[in-house]
Amino acid sequence: MKKNLLGIIALLLAMMMIGAAAAETLTMGTNASFPPYEYYEDGKVVGIDAEIAAAIAEKLGMELEIVDMDFKAIIPAVTEGKIDFGMAGMTVTEERLQSVNFSDTYAIGIQAIIVKEDSEITSIEDLSKEGAAWKIGVQDSTTGDIYCTEDFGEDRVSKYAVGADAVEALKTGKVDCVIIDNEPAKAYVAANEGLKVLDSAYTEEEYAICVNLENTELLDKINAALQELIEDGTVANIIAKYISAE
Numbered sequence: 001m002k003k004n005l006l007g008i009i010a011l012l013l014a015m016m017m018i019g020a021a022a023a024e025t026l027t028m029g030t031n032a033s034f035p036p037y038e039y040y041e042d043g044k045v046v047g048i049d050a051e052i053a054a055a056i057a058e059k060l061g062m063e064l065e066i067v068d069m070d071f072k073a074i075i076p077a078v079t080e081g082k083i084d085f086g087m088a089g090m091t092v093t094e095e096r097l098q099s100v101n102f103s104d105t106y107a108i109g110i111q112a113i114i115v116k117e118d119s120e121i122t123s124i125e126d127l128s129k130e131g132a133a134w135k136i137g138v139q140d141s142t143t144g145d146i147y148c149t150e151d152f153g154e155d156r157v158s159k160y161a162v163g164a165d166a167v168e169a170l171k172t173g174k175v176d177c178v179i180i181d182n183e184p185a186k187a188y189v190a191a192n193e194g195l196k197v198l199d200s201a202y203t204e205e206e207y208a209i210c211v212n213l214e215n216t217e218l219l220d221k222i223n224a225a226l227q228e229l230i231e232d233g234t235v236a237n238i239i240a241k242y243i244s245a246e
Helices: 002-021 048-059 071-079 124-128 143-152 163-171 182-191 216-231 234-242
Strands: 025-030 039-041 044-046 063-068 100-102 107-116 136-139 157-160 177-181 195-197 203-207 210-212
Touching: 025 048, 025 071, 044 048, 048 063, 048 216, 048 234, 071 100, 071 210, 107 143, 107 163, 107 182, 124 143, 136 143, 136 163, 143 157, 143 177, 143 203, 157 163, 163 177, 163 182, 163 195, 177 182, 182 195, 210 216, 216 234
Parallel strands: 025 063, 136 157, 136 177
Antiparallel strands: 039 044, 100 210, 107 177, 107 195, 107 203
């Protein structure tokens, strides 16, 4: 009996040790239609954000889980505690800061303009000329959407769930241009004949990770890990892997 009891105790201790050693899960919300930051490859979400998030999770001794969702659902999911953080080529804005905290910047993004190769739109100035009525396609709730709506008004802006839908609208003549981040813009143009990215950018912005306002502990941990990954060159190497120097 004593021998059996000792065996049971040893088994329970072993199970407790296994449980303690098991890594906690860090859940990232993203919108995987934003190459090269996040997109699907062989059924898995990959890209710059996915790799940086995995490196952060490793620094924190945690397992990364990526949840793909509509872009506009990411911040509500963070605020409601359904995910730990959002990372989707997301820019810090005053409006978003009312709902979430943001990490330090990890990348710079440019809002670019996609047009048909024979388009009369040749620069951002053409969109704002007096009397201009060009229709602009954007991805819903992105900074491209926010800025365009502010600059050109709701009537001229058509919103789509994903960037690919906005590009399809451009190809079929439903909109006259698409404003979206530069790297996805280049990827969409490469995949669709007859389109080009204009030389003049719409605006430049900084990407960061959004975290629940009340979870300052996680924000501090993410920033500490991110700083280490920036200093040791990991972030730069990941970005260089997906974006060639120009």
